[in-house]
Amino acid sequence: MEFELWWLLALPATFGLGWLASRLDLLQLRHDGKHRRDASLAYFRGLNFLLSEQQDKAIDAFIEAVTADPDTVDLHFALGNLFRRRGEYERAVRVHQNLLSRADLPAAERQRAQIALAQDFFKAGLLDRAEAVYTALTGTAYQSEALAALLQIHERTREWNSAIDIAQRLERLGGGSWGRQIAHYWCEIALRQRRDADYSAAQDSLDRAGAADPQAVRPWQLRAVIAEQQGDSAQALAHLRRAATLRPEFASVLAADVARLFRDTQQHQAGLEWLRTQLQESPAIELLDALLSLEPDAEQRRRVSLQYLQAHGSLLAARRAVEQAQASPDNETLRGALEQALDRALANRQRYRCAACGFEARSYAWHCPACMGWDTYPPRRSEELSLTGA
Ligand SMILES: [Zn+2]
Numbered sequence: 001m002e003f004e005l006w007w008l009l010a011l012p013a014t015f016g017l018g019w020l021a022s023r024l025d026l027l028q029l030r031h032d033g034k035h036r037r038d039a040s041l042a043y044f045r046g047l048n049f050l051l052s053e054q055q056d057k058a059i060d061a062f063i064e065a066v067t068a069d070p071d072t073v074d075l076h077f078a079l080g081n082l083f084r085r086r087g088e089y090e091r092a093v094r095v096h097q098n099l100l101s102r103a104d105l106p107a108a109e110r111q112r113a114q115i116a117l118a119q120d121f122f123k124a125g126l127l128d129r130a131e132a133v134y135t136a137l138t139g140t141a142y143q144s145e146a147l148a149a150l151l152q153i154h155e156r157t158r159e160w161n162s163a164i165d166i167a168q169r170l171e172r173l174g175g176g177s178w179g180r181q182i183a184h185y186w187c188e189i190a191l192r193q194r195r196d197a198d199y200s201a202a203q204d205s206l207d208r209a210g211a212a213d214p215q216a217v218r219p220w221q222l223r224a225v226i227a228e229q230q231g232d233s234a235q236a237l238a239h240l241r242r243a244a245t246l247r248p249e250f251a252s253v254l255a256a257d258v259a260r261l262f263r264d265t266q267q268h269q270a271g272l273e274w275l276r277t278q279l280q281e282s283p284a285i286e287l288l289d290a291l292l293s294l295e296p297d298a299e300q301r302r303r304v305s306l307q308y309l310q311a312h313g314s315l316l317a318a319r320r321a322v323e324q325a326q327a328s329p330d331n332e333t334l335r336g337a338l339e340q341a342l343d344r345a346l347a348n349r350q351r352y353r354c355a356a357c358g359f360e361a362r363s364y365a366w367h368c369p370a371c372m373g374w375d376t377y378p379p380r381r382s383e384e385l386s387l388t389g390a
Contacts, residue, residue, distance in 0.1 A: 039069035046078065055082060073099065073109050080116055089124035096120060108141075115142045118149065127153050144173060155372060160185040160192075183213035184366060184374045190222055199226055217243045217250045218366055224257065237261040244278065252284035253364045253379045259290035268294055283308070284380055285316045285350075292320065302326060314387050315346050349383035 046061030062079045066072065080095035096117040099105060105113070114133055121130035131153050137146040147170050154163035164185045167178035186209035193202035203226070209219040220243035227236035240258050244251040251258075255275065262271025275291040288308050295301045305324040309317040319342040322335055351360040354377055359370035361377065368376045378385055 039065045039072060039075070041065075042068065043072075043075060050078075050082075055086060058082060059086075073105070077112065077116060080120070084116075084120055084123055087123075089120050092120040093117060093124070111137060111140050111142055115145060118146070122149060122153070127157060144170070144175065147173070152372070158188070160188045179213040180216070181374050183209040183216040183219065186212060187216075187218050187222055187366075190219075194222070194226055194229070199230065202226055215246060217247050217253070220246070221254065221257075224261075228261070233261050233264045237265060241274070248278070248282045250379050251278040251282055252286040255284070255286040255290035256293075259294050263294060268296070279308075283312065285314070285320070285384055286381075288317070288320060292324070298324075298326075312384070312387060314383055315342055316350060316381065316383055318342055319346060346383070349386075350381045352377045352380075353382040353385065 042061045042065035046058045046065060049055070049058035049061060059079065059082050062075055062082065066075045066079060069075070076095050076099045080092045080099075083089070083092035083095060096113050099113040100110065100117065114137055118130050118133035118137065121127075121133065131150065134146040134150050134153070137143070138150075140146075147166050151163055151166045151170070154160070154166060164182055167182050167185070171178045186205045190202040190205035190209065193199075193205060203223070206219040206223055209216060220239045224236040224239040224243075227233075227239060237258065240254045240261065244254055244258070255278070259271060259275065262268065262274070271294050272291065275287055275294065279287045279291060285308075288305065291304060292301050295304065302321075302324045305317070305320040309321040311317075319339065322338045322342065325331070325335060327335075348360075351362055352364050353360050354368040354371060354373065356373040356376040357368060357371035359368055360382070361369075364379065365377050367374055380388070
């Protein structure tokens with residue numbers, strides 16, 4: 001145990017703790033009253049530095065306190081947490097392992113040290129080791145925390161079946177509904193099965209996704225992908241229309257595929273009507289674009305983009321209206337310049353923006369790569385979202 005702590009302290013110090021090596025002989029000593037007094041003085045000094053946000057000095061003081069009184073469990077926790085917060089995971093691990101190596105550690109403190117150790121491993125990216133420690137804690141007072149962390153680990157390692165299992169356990173513990181996440185986990189499983197050309201298993205997974213979250217759009221989107229892959233464009237189109245009925249505000253996300261399928265199934269007119277209706281009920285630039293892609297008549301395209309611009313006054317709408325404006329030798333230069341100006345103004349405003357963390361994505365995402373949230377992207381590009389005040 002002493003050797004472990006020595007090793008920790010002997011790591012190259014980035015904040016000038018080299019002097020500590022000279023003090024480590026104290027660890028070998030039994031502790032008399034003076035050392036305990038030194039320890040508590042150093043402890044309070046450390047707390048003081050912590051409160052005034054001087055982490056370097058706090059760590060110095062805590063190490064001094066731990067050196068003077070290695071039996072003090074709380075000091076180990078304070079030190080370990082500080083190391084972890086500073087990103088010095090290896091040192092945090094050493095501190096917590098040092099605690100766990102004590103035969104006399106009470107059960108409650110042992111679990112507390114385990115959860116701290118699991119956090120060190122998690123933060124250090126040692127997910128398999130974190131998983132092992134969190135799994136050992138699922139029957140303890142730290143159950144909810146351990147399960148929530150396990151869920152994050154399974155999401156990162158894309159172990160979707162395990163993620164479903166954990167989410168269902170969290171549900172049984174009374175942590176609210178996890179149906180939305182479970183539906184996405186089933187969708188991820190279905191995507192994998194589709195890649196393996198196991199279509200009946202994929203259909204089954206999508207049924208389970210729908211059962212977990214009856215309002216979910218994504219299972220219908222994936223059913224459409226599979227139907228189209230199997231050569232059934234009409235069925236694919238039916239799935240997407242069904243999804244848009246379920247959640248009209250998500251018609252924007254489906255619009256480009258819907259338009260393409262209407263075209264593939266030779267139903268231009270029906271497609272135009274469907275898109276006009278959606279555009280009326282739940283306006284979005286994606287629906288306008290889909291409509292423009294299906295509309296054969298240039299005059300109609302010009303009119304519909306002008307109407308959209310008049311109704312919404314967005315840069316996105318202006319960009320489309322300029323693009324569709326009647327071409328003539330006179331206004332060709334003006335049009336080119338306007339398009340350039342609009343493109344520049346739109347550079348950062350036509351992305352989708354995560355409502356939870358603000359991370360921006362060029363194409364619509366069900367899962368935020370930054371905050372790992374599910375369904376955190378509103379189905380509108382950020383400029384339109386800001387104009388509607390949603
Ligand atoms: Zn996010």
